[in-house]
Structures are given as C-alpha cells and as structure tokens.
C-alpha cells in the first residue's frame with residue numbers, strides 16, 4: 001500500500017516486539033493514520049494499538065485549508081495571505097470573507113457581504129429582555145456565552161446545517177450580532193442603557209458606538225481608534241486548531257446548530273490559559289509597578305518561583321509572534337490619540353531585558369499576541385472584563401470557518417476520542433450496611 005516519492009518509500013515499518021510481527025503503515029503529509037495502527041494486535045481479542053496523546057500535543061485531527069502557522073519561523077497566514085499584509089491592507093470584514101470563502105472578495109462581493117452583515121446587526125427585542133435578567137454585576141463574557149447560545153431558540157431553522165443558504169444566513173447573523181451582544185453585555189455590567197446598532201457605521205465603528213455612546217444622537221468614531229480595533233479584529237480572526245476552535249469542531253461534530261457550537265467555543269475562550277492571558281499581563285505590569293522593579297521581577301521569574309512572564313511564550317510560536325509585531329506598532333498609533341498607557345514603559349523594558357536574557361533566549365520565549373494587546377484595550381477605555389469578549393467578537397468568524405470546513409469534510413464524523421481505562425475491574429455491588 002505504500003507510495004513512492006523520488007524513489008523513497010513513503011511508509012513506516014513497525015515491528016511489534018510483543019509478537020515479532022512487522023507492519024507497514026503509509027505516510028502522507030508527514031503523518032500516519034492512527035487507525036492504521038489498529039491492525040497491530042497481540043491476538044484476535046486485542047482492540048489494536050492506540051496512540052496516547054493528552055492535550056493533542058502531536059495529533060492532527062483534521063485537514064484544513066484555512067490558517068497556516070509555522071511557529072519556528074513566526075509565520076501566520078490566512079488562506080495563504082501573510083497576517084502582517086492583511087493587517088496593513090485589509091479590513092476585518094474582507095478578512096472574514098476570505099476566511100469563509102477561501103478567496104479575497106471582489107468589490108461587489110465585499111459590498112454585498114458588508115450589506116448583509118450590517119442588515120443583521122439588530123437582535124430580537126426578547127434578547128434584550130433576556131440580557132436584562134442577568135445580575136447587575138454579571139461578567140460580560142458569561143453573558144455573551146449564554147446569550148449567543150440562546151440565539152438558537154430564536155432561529156430554530158439553524159439546525160438545518162447541511163442546507164447551504166440556511167447555514168450562510170446563520171453565519172452572517174452570528175458575525176453581525178456578536179458585536180451587539182458583546183457591547184450590551186458591557187453596558188449591562190456597568191448599568192448603562194443598551195445602544196442599538198448604527199448601520200451607518202462600519203463594523204468596528206458600530207461596536208465602538210454601542211459601547212461608548214451616551215447622550216449624543218450619533219456617535220462620532222475616532223478613525224484611528226476604529227482602524228486600530230479593526231486591525232486587532234483581523235489579528236484575532238483565526239488561529240487554526242486552538243482550544244476554542246477545537247471546541248467548535250468537537251461540539252459542531254454532533255451536528256448541533258451553530259449558535260450552540262459558538263457558545264461552546266466562546267466558553268473555551270473564556271479560560272485564563274486561552275483568551276484571558278492579556279488580562280494576566282496587565283495584572284503583572286501593575287504588580288511590577290515601576291521600570292526600576294523590572295530586573296528584580298525577571299530574576300524572580302528565572303528563579304523558579306513559579307511566576308511567569310505573562311504574554312511571553314507560546315505552545316506553537318518559538319519565535320516572535322507575528323501578531324505581536326503588528327500590535328506593538330499599533331500601540332504607538334493608539335497612544336498618539338489616547339495618551340500613553342503608563343504601563344507601556346514597563347512592558348518595553350521587560351521585553352528588552354527578556355530578549356537578551358539567556359533564560360528566555362534558550363527557551364525561545366518571545367512576546368505573544370497578548371503582551372501588548374491589553375495595553376491598547378486599556379488605553380481605548382475597555383475594562384479588563386471585556387478583554388475576552390473583545391477576542392470572541394473577531395474569533396467568531398474563525399470558529400465558523402472551521403465549523404463549515406468540518407461539516408463539508410467527508411472524513412469527519414462525531415468527535416469521540418478513546419481512553420485508556422485506569423479504573424477497577426468488575427466487582428460486586430456492596431450493600432449500604434457493608435461499606
């Protein structure tokens with residue numbers, strides 16, 4: 001069954017020392033299929049060899065044509081386009097179209113896509129009442145997760161996931177309504193009235209309006225801040241098979257409607273190891289307090305105290321996170337408008353020292369996307385609680401692109417990992433008086 005490339009067999013020879021039997025397993029795309037190992041058995045009753053891979057450290061669970069990452073080289077591409085180039089030349093909705101369809105839109109396609117997303121920014125009035133029911137100090141991310149899941153009750157047709165027009169409509173609705181729900185979650189958590197979408201504004205500008213508008217008839221968006229937010233949305237739009245995308249695919253593989261699956265993905269994003277790291281960066285910078293304290297903090301991190309330099313290091317990137325490069329430059333532009341975030345000097349000094357320190361260099365620890373993004377969000381007036389929400393808005397398109405790709409992939413089935421059972425063997429029930 002093995003294929004041949006340039007005279008070399010594309011296969012793996014395995015000898016099972018338990019039985020002395022040899023097997024040949026095909027290699028394609030640098031990968032073997034785990035199910036090919038099932039034929040490696042001790043006897044007829046044996047289930048067959050499995051692989052054990054907690055946290056999916058070395059398991060590809062899908063084939064995907066959406067996002068490419070080379071962590072060693074610090075490369076991130078959406079559908080083949082470099083992230084830095086997209087951040088410079090594109091808009092969030094253009095990138096959303098690209099992620100979903102695979103190609104950049106023509107002007108007509110972009111206009112039509114923008115028009116339909118804009119038309120769907122409003123939510124049913126009952127959604128407002130639902131959100132009103134949350135406690136006065138509810139965390140906005142908790143509200144977002146619950147409310148986006150509740151949308152499935154407003155659109156029961158969404159369960160027709162294999163009908164393309166229906167599926168597309170839900171995708172548009174989700175992209176359009178996430179900023180509305182996100183902004184209303186914030187307004188609720190601070191006791192301000194909900195602001196309806198302003199369809200004269202662009203995607204990021206409309207979100208800023210729903211967040212910030214007070215008594216004025218229409219909100220005047222600062223173009224530099226609007227563009228900065230749009231770029232942050234581009235940078236966060238997708239990141240291949242991360243925790244929340246895997247949740248989206250895993251839950252979506254049960255063929256549930258996309259609102260329920262997006263709620264699950266957003267819940268995965270809520271965790272501090274995923275979407276909450278930029279908040280931890282801010283806490284760390286506050287704790288350091290002063291540039292003069294940076295060397296002592298670095299020493300503490302290296303000393304094995306357990307504290308980490310938050311916003312540094314990444315499971316995949318062993319080089320400068322390409323998104324962090326763009327964000328660092330963006331920070332200067334935002335601070336021109338908002339005034340400098342006083343924590344920036346501490347961050348710059350941390351980065352300067354860490355990038356020449358043997359501890360960080362040898363472990364390939366570089367700034368990741370979260371190192372500077374929190375500083376920008378804070379300077380733009382977003383409270384820390386909103387940081388994961390600000391991540392969820394743009395990541396929705398990544399989740400949806402991953403979900404749709406999964407649905408249309410004939411190799412995919414309901415996600416169902418195996419386990420190595422470590423519990424007791426069969427035993428008899430012990431009556432209450434004998435325990």
Ligand code: ACO
Nearest residue numbers: 273274277301308309310311312313314315363368369370
């Ligand atoms: N500060 C200090 N040391 C670190 C850091 C850090 N930020 N990150 C990793 N290390 C050290 C570890 O102590 C370990 O050292 P050792 O080999 O001497 O034991 C080595 O580098 C490897 O670290 P691991 O934890 O094995 O790397 P892993 O890939 O599992 O973790 C992670 C990646 C979780 C991102 C880690 O680098 C970290 O905790 N960073 C800080 C938190 C953070 O910024 N998270 C955001 C990630 S981006 C995102 O999710 C959007």
